[in-house]
Amino acid sequence: MASDYYYTTGDKAGQLKPGARPETDSDDVTTGLPEGIPPQPDDHESTPYQYDSVAGAWVKLIS
Amino acid sequence: MTYGENGSVIGPQNLPTSSAAPGVWSLGEIAESVRDGAWPAPFAGWFATWNPGIYTDSGDRSNNAQLGLDSSDNLYISCTTNDSSASMYTGAIAKVLSNGTGLVNNNRFDIESGGTQESIRLLGLEVAGTNLYISGDQLDGTGYAWRAKLNSSYAVQWFGDSGGDEQYVQSGQSTYANTNMKLYVSPDEVSGVHVYYGYYPSYSSYNVIMQPIDLSTGYKWYPDTYAGNCYPVMIYSNPTSFGGYVNGAGMNNGRFAYMSRAFHNSYGGYNVQFGEADDMIWSGWSGMQSARMTPTGSGGSFAGVYANSPKIGPYRATGTPGEYYWNGLLDIAGGTYNGNLYISKWDPYTGGYSGWSLGYRYAINAADSPATPTMFNCDSAPINDSTDTHAYFISRDNGSTPTQNYLFKHDIANQTCIWQRKILIYKTAHGSSGTNNAYFRKIAIDSSDEFIYGIAAINTNGTDQQECVVFKLPVDGEGSGTYTVGDYTIVYGASTATGTAGDILTLGTGATGGTYTSFSNSGTLTQTVTQPTATWTKD
Numbered sequence: 129m130a131s132d133y134y135y136t137t138g139d140k141a142g143q144l145k146p147g148a149r150p151e152t153d154s155d156d157v158t159t160g161l162p163e164g165i166p167p168q169p170d171d172h173e174s175t176p177y178q179y180d181s182v183a184g185a186w187v188k189l190i191s
Numbered sequence: 192m193t194y195g196e197n198g199s200v201i202g203p204q205n206l207p208t209s210s211a212a213p214g215v216w217s218l219g220e221i222a223e224s225v226r227d228g229a230w231p232a233p234f235a236g237w238f239a240t241w242n243p244g245i246y247t248d249s250g251d252r253s254n255n256a257q258l259g260l261d262s263s264d265n266l267y268i269s270c271t272t273n274d275s276s277a278s279m280y281t282g283a284i285a286k287v288l289s290n291g292t293g294l295v296n297n298n299r300f301d302i303e304s305g306g307t308q309e310s311i312r313l314l315g316l317e318v319a320g321t322n323l324y325i326s327g328d329q330l331d332g333t334g335y336a337w338r339a340k341l342n343s344s345y346a347v348q349w350f351g352d353s354g355g356d357e358q359y360v361q362s363g364q365s366t367y368a369n370t371n372m373k374l375y376v377s378p379d380e381v382s383g384v385h386v387y388y389g390y391y392p393s394y395s396s397y398n399v400i401m402q403p404i405d406l407s408t409g410y411k412w413y414p415d416t417y418a419g420n421c422y423p424v425m426i427y428s429n430p431t432s433f434g435g436y437v438n439g440a441g442m443n444n445g446r447f448a449y450m451s452r453a454f455h456n457s458y459g460g461y462n463v464q465f466g467e468a469d470d471m472i473w474s475g476w477s478g479m480q481s482a483r484m485t486p487t488g489s490g491g492s493f494a495g496v497y498a499n500s501p502k503i504g505p506y507r508a509t510g511t512p513g514e515y516y517w518n519g520l521l522d523i524a525g526g527t528y529n530g531n532l533y534i535s536k537w538d539p540y541t542g543g544y545s546g547w548s549l550g551y552r553y554a555i556n557a558a559d560s561p562a563t564p565t566m567f568n569c570d571s572a573p574i575n576d577s578t579d580t581h582a583y584f585i586s587r588d589n590g591s592t593p594t595q596n597y598l599f600k601h602d603i604a605n606q607t608c609i610w611q612r613k614i615l616i617y618k619t620a621h622g623s624s625g626t627n628n629a630y631f632r633k634i635a636i637d638s639s640d641e642f643i644y645g646i647a648a649i650n651t652n653g654t655d656q657q658e659c660v661v662f663k664l665p666v667d668g669e670g671s672g673t674y675t676v677g678d679y680t681i682v683y684g685a686s687t688a689t690g691t692a693g694d695i696l697t698l699g700t701g702a703t704g705g706t707y708t709s710f711s712n713s714g715t716l717t718q719t720v721t722q723p724t725a726t727w728t729k730d
Contacts, residue, residue: 157703158430159395162456168432173390174365176397179433179454181461181495182524189397189436190330190367 234670237291238681239729240658243283245299250275252655255370256646257633259318264637269316270659282313297725298345303717315373319380326374334365336387338374345720349409355716360389362711370632371438379444380406382470386437394431400707403472412471422475425707428454439502445514450501459493463501464702475706482544483699486523491697496526504573515540518582522569530566532586550694551606559686562590570632576640585631593627597686606692610668613686621652677728
């Protein structure tokens, strides 16, 4: 199967094709939390949470 | 065209329409007008309730309802059922008679480990050809995700990769799914993308992976079939502690796409990340076109405006460039358009990540509701008819006491609303004024573009119910009325959300994600399908 963004055959195999693809390489990510965000709940490893910026609280994804 | 001399005994001559024919008519006049499509047709839609009959004690409930149509327009429905006293979950799947008068069959889908029932949720039902592709998770101990293929007789064709596998984002870490993060399949049954999320210690958060699989075997493309070419992709936030989740995804025969309410410190906090790739996610993250958007208005900036649960639906066209097209559906939170429901077409083939156009937004009209709603919510992806002319989508308001849903028929190219209808559902004995929600997490359209189908799990008076509500509604929007379906009252009628055409997206790069191969799968799970007695009630 061909790729829309990379040549998969020929002498350019593996090279990026020209086009409108944006730069998708991830930047350097950081850990921790910004100032003003409450710490993650103690059980955040066993229970998934999402931060609700309106309520200013961590909300469980599974109830 | 005239039909005889006079349709009325006294008074001016009447003309029949598709909705009414007042007066007195001869049989000849009726035959002529029926021939010309100018005679009222009986309402061919229906509303029904389904209790799968698995857990039926007080307090037991059904959630995560899904549906799908096979290649002959047979309707399949599914949900998770919960035994509240035992904290046990399992799956239910049924096939509906084409006229809606009953069920062809009703099935309980259990997963066992070592012969003992697992507490599993059935969260995804995709129907392609004559096969059912189901997926979900397990909630006991260290959770895992699962996927399976059933034939039309509900016989398991494969389960996981190698006959019983549990799926983990990382070995030993809890992994889950929901009705957004589930198994997606291409209609031609070539490829699927299994979306699930798990705890990733390196990021101190739960993060989603999009795992491309071979639909004929259930195996992963990487490394089982195409080692070194197709890769799963993980998306995450920055900082990573916010986690990374997919809120909406879809695929057609050629492409896969996702949308996410995402957090990034450099882009105003919450915004929307989106991306697309081929149906096998060839080259992983580097072959995926991902970017960011914020619905702040054209030329705006990333300033904390996002969508609560953005959804994306594929176009039905095959080949290039039609299979590249998508409709995004945003339930906007914050900014000028706070609370609006916004639909826009994405053409990444010619426009790249910024190829969004034909935007149209709906502002809720509080006068449509007995409560005072201010916002739309997205629970279900938009769908297109077979020619990609009209999009259909359903949205839930935040009225709460009660909450209503709104079904839209939208002309994509002309940026106009064809019609909009509100749907209010409540248990008759409870009345409509209590806390009241219907969660339509999947809609579908039949192959002849005649009817829309939807299914919802129900919460009335603040309590999840055992019944799901299923509808079949004609694409002409007809059928307004109050329907009594068993213990439920359903009010279906016109709504008046304010529509405005215009592109309001600000787009940018900086998506965060990466090719991810540290997943884990193992296990010897077994499955059992039995036939409990369901209760199906149609209006």
